[in-house]
Amino acid sequence: MSRAYRITVKESESRHLKAGDEICTQLELLEILPPEDMATLLREELKRRGFEEQDDGTLIRRDGDVTVKVDPCTGEVSVKAETEAQITQEAKREATGFNDVGPTERSLRERVKEQLKQDLERQFEHEQSKLQSQATEKLEKHLQDLTPEINDVVNQVTRDALKQKAQQLGTVKEISEDAESGSLTIKIEV
């Protein structure tokens, strides 16, 4: 006589998931002074804004999960957002078998386990894409905040460079700046 039985298999797994997104761009610095002098001005300005100089000459600032890295020599800026999380996922499956026909209990259990693994894999993939979205959102939001600051840095470096250049050309008589329009007027006597 055929007897039915039910197998319930539970699997849980914990993984450390990481996701990241990064953009690279170039600062638009005018070549008012020689590249080394422009790099020095940029370095000083960035340090004033909380960037820390690294051994390789780059400057880095960490704003939470977002890292901003500037290479003052090349003007390359990279902004990187990272998210990570310890995720535990559980999956449960049931299967019914018969003691005299169909697969044996062991093979049925193996098959259910295999399906559970695939379920878990799908769940982790879903979590990974959620983390990825979070990282990208963070990056996009941070870029919006960072854009005016980077513009200010470029403007400040340009102003400083112009002042230095003016000093090299002759005696500076008068400097007037309009913060609102961003205009800078330097009168020099050659």
Place this chain on the structure above:
Amino acid sequence: MSSIATSPPPPAPSPSPRPVSKFEFNLLRITRFLLGHFPADQGLQLIRAAVPQPPCLSRNAVELVKDTLAKAMVLFLVRAGGWRNETFLRGSAPVPGRVWQRIPLEERILQLSQPVLEFLIWLTAEKVHDSKKAWDATPETLTPADELFFALAFDAIRHDPQLLPVLRRRAAFQRNPFCWLLAPGDLTAPENQPPQLPDFRPLFHEQRAVFLECLQRHLEQRWINHERTKGQISDWSKMRQVGHAEYATLRQYLEAADGARRHDLARFILRTNAAILSLNPTLAFWTGGLQGSGPPRLADRLETQRAALAVPRQMELLREWQARARVVAFFDDDYAASQLWKSEWEAVHGDRLVEQAQAVLATLEPLRGPGTTTRPHPGTDDAEMGSSTDRPE
């Protein structure tokens, strides 16, 4: 007064068509299709069909194939641009005239070799999309005319989605620089990142350089069409793949041209940029067809959009050439060549093109201006997303 009436000589009897077998007839029609003298739909149908191969071709068939190749390839080169009265460098001196006026006859003789006939037999005998026979040709053994023929053949067949993957696996096409110049996007498979490019340096010497001179206008029209149709690409990964292939091809081509001091052979890239950028296009011109929000990562979206601008990105390198040409002195060896380049640059208002290219590229650069361009939508005016940094003057 007497007159002698003489009847005009009877007209020479027109030669009757030479008899050929069914296989040879198909082979001839395929040859004509590859060279643009037979309807594409019928030609592709013949390539997809298989006809039993005879042990050998008849003399009639061989002579007809030779005649077709000789006439059609010369006709193609002349029509593509050889007839134009243009100036190209010879040595380092500009030489004006049509191709047969600029180039001596011995450099214009086309030599086609055995792989061409083998390829035609393969196309006729096999169902190419389901071929059991592994036909290919070693690129090192091909003559310049063979390479050009294979490029034309690839160009004719590549529109068939089933035949294209079969051809692009063959070295005769994959390592053929002419193929890359004509259709770089079709030579890269989605799984091939980055694209494996052939060496472009041989293109700038001897007969291949003559072909390039003839092909300048043809390539210009081809690349303008590429650019115009890019706005219809809806798939992000396809755009990325095509853009990477185009950028790598143009960049390597320009570097090879620079190495060979043949800036005149980059004319088609300069003119393509002139034709496109003179329309003051926004980013949507290239990426307006992309559907959906694209890849989840901002970095990938940005890279795809940058890849789409493969052609305007070459203006930066051309500007460097122009800057170098400006400082060549009258007594320098390259003076005449630099003058030729400068005249071409000025004819298309190169400096203005650089500014226009930079303006389009700047719309893609994050951290410039008030916003970032991350998810373009069709119809969006990208100019609004561009940068306008307030700079002290």
